Amino acid sequence: MITYHNLGPHQTLRTDASGMPLEWLNCEQVAKLLALDMVQYQFGTTITRLHGGINAKSGKQSFYDIPAIIGTKGYNNHIHKQLAQYVPPLNNQTLFKRDQNLCLYCGQVFNRHELSRDHVTPVSQGGKDLWTNVVTSCKRCNNHKADRTPLQANMRLLAIPFAPNYAEYIFLQNKNIIADQMNFLMSHFPKKSPFRQLRS
Template sequence: MLSLTQQVLRTDLAGMPMEWIDYRVAARLYFLGQVAYACGDALFELRGGINSSTHRQSRLAIHSIIATYGTHHALNKLQDDYAPPLSNRTLFHRDDHMCMYCGSRFSGRHLSRDHVRPTSRGGKDVWNNVVTACVRCNNFKAGRTPEAAGMELLAVPFTPTHAEYIFLMGRHVLADQMAFLRAHFPRSSPLHRRIARAVDETPMNDTAA
């Protein structure tokens, strides 16, 4: 039984991922006639009142992915220079909660945002210049470049596409939602390998990441 906190993936009419919504927002979109089609598994069945003519109770199935009408500026998010908002939560998720210097994984409270080229040396606070670092490694590196500190980066930082960013923002992403989002990732996306590894390590009775 899925929790009512399970997120629904909303897309535009062309299937471009837009955002995560809860079942209440999804139900409202159905009520307003904004849902063009649905795909993925049915997550919830909402029950309404009894029809006075048919004496039947109204029911509404909420699926894991719904496509909606309207203009949502999706084209702007397909531009080559598009960069999603940067936050520690999505940064840590991008790097799989792994310190990009020592390779150890930590919970969020033991991680920090490191600027590969320090801001004191002109480095910018952008996706391509930040990595996840444990507090110990970040303190050791201090205001130096990795080369000056004798440290090696385990992966090259990258700016997520909009679809990758939606994935990183998700909580308890279901298998069908993950497959849908992954189809929108660039072929070279480092997230492909990570997702494939997560799927291989997931028990058969667990369908989410």
């Protein structure tokens, strides 16, 4: 039987052997990699302890301390090239997190259900549904802007939309990132990334 000790909402960041961030794993997935001896290194805060069965001979219960970050064995140069050119899928959840739930027209922070995706250059005017052409907008501002560009609507855009790189996208996928993980991910952000200003 498996039991948990101090299990929080945190996940482990998995990297490859070279330190390239790959994905978030839950504690069971990490324990499986540890049991299969697929983890090359681990570091950071222990986020939980996973308890297993009791050894019949020793009477001791087995456990794994689940770390904040693990590096798994193996390196694939092809994957590194793909990730360097990776454009993440666009969805409202990650868009709103990219813009920190801030309407990029009025500058106010809103709950997610009060936000919408706005096309800076409207689709009706040839705008594309791309990271570099969409921003988070409150519904009031989006309705006011309608099918116009910010210039046509006389509305100021507070930030230039950008496509996150792979490390930034991994950051956007997790709501509960601890300091160890944030510091690690930040080392993979572009130098001018707005996420460099954030702290866990």
